[in-house]
Amino acid sequence: MNLDFLDRVTDPERVPPGRTIESDAVVIGSGAGGAVAAFELQRAGLSVAILEEGPYLTGRDYGRASPLEAVRMLYRKGGLTFTVGNQSVLLPAGLCVGGTTVINSGTSLRALPQAVQRWRDEFGLTDLADHLDDTYARLEDAIGHAPVREEIFGKNGRIFREGAQRAGYRGAVLTRNERGCRGAGRCFLGCPDDAKQAMNVSIIPQALRAGARLYTHCPAKRVLIENGRAAGVLAPRGVTFRAPTIIVAAGAVYTPLLLRRTGARGRGLGRHLKMHPASRVFGLFDEEIRGWEGVPQGYHLEDTLREGISVEGIFLPPSLLGPVLPDFGPRHDALMQQYNRFAILGFRVIEDTEGRVFPSLSSWPILWYWLKRPDIDRLVKAAAISAEILFAAGARKVFTGIHGFEELSSPADLKRLREARVGASDLELSAYHVQGTARMADTPEKGVADPSGQVWGVPGLYVADASAMPSTPIVNPQLSIMAFATHVARGILSRAGRPIDERRPSHLPR
Numbered sequence: 001m002n003l004d005f006l007d008r009v010t011d012p013e014r015v016p017p018g019r020t021i022e023s024d025a026v027v028i029g030s031g032a033g034g035a036v037a038a039f040e041l042q043r044a045g046l047s048v049a050i051l052e053e054g055p056y057l058t059g060r061d062y063g064r065a066s067p068l069e070a071v072r073m074l075y076r077k078g079g080l081t082f083t084v085g086n087q088s089v090l091l092p093a094g095l096c097v098g099g100t101t102v103i104n105s106g107t108s109l110r111a112l113p114q115a116v117q118r119w120r121d122e123f124g125l126t127d128l129a130d131h132l133d134d135t136y137a138r139l140e141d142a143i144g145h146a147p148v149r150e151e152i153f154g155k156n157g158r159i160f161r162e163g164a165q166r167a168g169y170r171g172a173v174l175t176r177n178e179r180g181c182r183g184a185g186r187c188f189l190g191c192p193d194d195a196k197q198a199m200n201v202s203i204i205p206q207a208l209r210a211g212a213r214l215y216t217h218c219p220a221k222r223v224l225i226e227n228g229r230a231a232g233v234l235a236p237r238g239v240t241f242r243a244p245t246i247i248v249a250a251g252a253v254y255t256p257l258l259l260r261r262t263g264a265r266g267r268g269l270g271r272h273l274k275m276h277p278a279s280r281v282f283g284l285f286d287e288e289i290r291g292w293e294g295v296p297q298g299y300h301l302e303d304t305l306r307e308g309i310s311v312e313g314i315f316l317p318p319s320l321l322g323p324v325l326p327d328f329g330p331r332h333d334a335l336m337q338q339y340n341r342f343a344i345l346g347f348r349v350i351e352d353t354e355g356r357v358f359p360s361l362s363s364w365p366i367l368w369y370w371l372k373r374p375d376i377d378r379l380v381k382a383a384a385i386s387a388e389i390l391f392a393a394g395a396r397k398v399f400t401g402i403h404g405f406e407e408l409s410s411p412a413d414l415k416r417l418r419e420a421r422v423g424a425s426d427l428e429l430s431a432y433h434v435q436g437t438a439r440m441a442d443t444p445e446k447g448v449a450d451p452s453g454q455v456w457g458v459p460g461l462y463v464a465d466a467s468a469m470p471s472t473p474i475v476n477p478q479l480s481i482m483a484f485a486t487h488v489a490r491g492i493l494s495r496a497g498r499p500i501d502e503r504r505p506s507h508l509p510r
């Protein structure tokens with residue numbers, strides 16, 4: 001990868017303590033939302049400073065790392081952020097330039113029409129909805145947009161596709177933001193080839209080439225408010241970034257915490273935490289699968305989406321599969337010896353449950369999330385559908401993350417699972433799509449930011465990440481988060497009397 005922009009990356013250790021740095025805009029966070037907002041503003045001629053808490057790493061750094069090393073390099077708190085409530089949900093997130101896009105699976109989908117309708121009708125995001133198709137097309141041009149090719153589909157995906165067809169479910173090959181993917185199979189550990197177009201290898205380099213400055217290892221401490229409007233950001237060692245426009249894009253857990261002390265008036269700050277709670281099933285086959293070869297997340301079910309259930313292919317390295325397989329000692333060892341014969345499906349639900357982010361005295365925010373009955377039932381149904389598909393594809397056994405149903409020996413066990421009344425604490429859960437904690441809406445009663453992304457009551461302060469999305473796009477969110485950020489940038493530029501640069505990003509040098 002061409003790193004000709006590295007002279008625009010500064011470690012604040014190199015900035016004298018107490019110094020003030022001025023620009024037209026400061027963007028906090030360099031993930032899906034922050035990167036895109038910074039890029040659009042800089043490209044249109046504003047000067048932008050991007051503050052990112054994590055380091056700048058690329059495939060050169062993490063491509064050869066062991067899974068546990070890569071998790072330590074790229075994940076916040078080693079991947080161990082979690083909720084409290086009637087069951088703990090693990091919420092992995094990226095802590096690096098590019099944010100969670102560096103560790104995500106690269107699935108790139110437009111929001112479903114019913115989700116966009118809701119943004120328009122319920123939250124008054126008319127302008128955003130009107131431009132959405134164009135915005136998606138612009139983003140797909142910038143970060144690539146390709147269905148998974150057959151030669152990198154991998155056997156895990158083929159087993160899923162065959163099983164779904166046999167069991168009568170309609171599925172589709174997923175589209176991904178990649179250029180030159182060879183199916184290395186470790187998206188969630190950072191792409192070793194920089195083929196996945198995560199923000200650290202796509203949009204951030206473009207923003208820096210356009211003139212933006214990136215400050216790594218630079219956690220924003222506080223947004224400064226003067227005379228009722230945003231004026232700057234306080235960083236470590238007394239360094240101050242001053243600008244009339246501040247965009248908070250620290251992700252749906254940290255953005256509400258940063259906004260809390262700014263005088264934001266809108267209701268719902270830190271509330272409405274949604275996350276698409278997820279789990280998985282493992283199928284053990286007689287034949288060799290070699291699930292680590294090919295794209296782990298290449299196929300999904302389409303017809304379950306209307307029931308609020310998403311099923312997608314995934315795969316896990318031995319160090320992450322081992323701890324969640326049942327048994328220990330010789331029986332566990334016997335299962336692990338068959339690692340090459342496992343296929344894995346992941347599923348999640350598009351939920352009603354809403355959690356809340358609370359500040360805490362430690363660096364671990366408190367994430368409250370009490371899973372409601374309809375979501376528990378949907379999770380059980382999703383597990384049963386996934387297991388049914390694996391059995392239809394020929395699995396000898398299926399292992400679930402549901403207490404009491406750890407091992408299913410035949411399709412006959414599915415009836416028992418479907419009829420069971422499972423409690424939240426019986427589920428092993430994680431979640432990957434955190435959102436909604438500072439949502440955009442047309443009144444301060446409904447949202448924290450107005451439909452342009454400006455925080456109600458604090459001129460000059462904007463939200464441009466997953467927090468701003470008022471309801472779920474139903475599918476994987478990164479492309480929609482980027483679309484929200486493009487929309488926020490468009491509004492800021494229009495207020496400043498500058499149009500967004502309408503040239504397609506692919507016309508820029510890479």
Ligand SMILES: Cc1cc2nc3c(=O)[nH]c(=O)nc-3n(C[C@H](O)[C@H](O)[C@H](O)COP(=O)(O)OP(=O)(O)OC[C@H]3O[C@@H](n4cnc5c(N)ncnc54)[C@H](O)[C@@H]3O)c2cc1C
Pocket residue numbers: 028029030031032033034051052053054091092093094095096097098099100101103104105106107108109188218219220221249250251252254297431432433434464465466467476477478479481
């Ligand atoms: C394992 C995994 C797989 C996923 N797979 C997919 C997928 O295939 N498709 C999809 O659409 N979505 C996927 N997602 C979700 C998607 O990646 C996220 O929804 C998206 O990246 C969120 O964007 P964001 O800008 O809100 O936050 P992030 O991308 O998390 O960026 C926030 C950034 O802010 C930084 N930050 C936080 N606090 C501060 C501070 N005080 N100062 C400075 N910087 C700060 C963080 O370090 C981080 O870099 C996945 C998520 C995970 C965890």
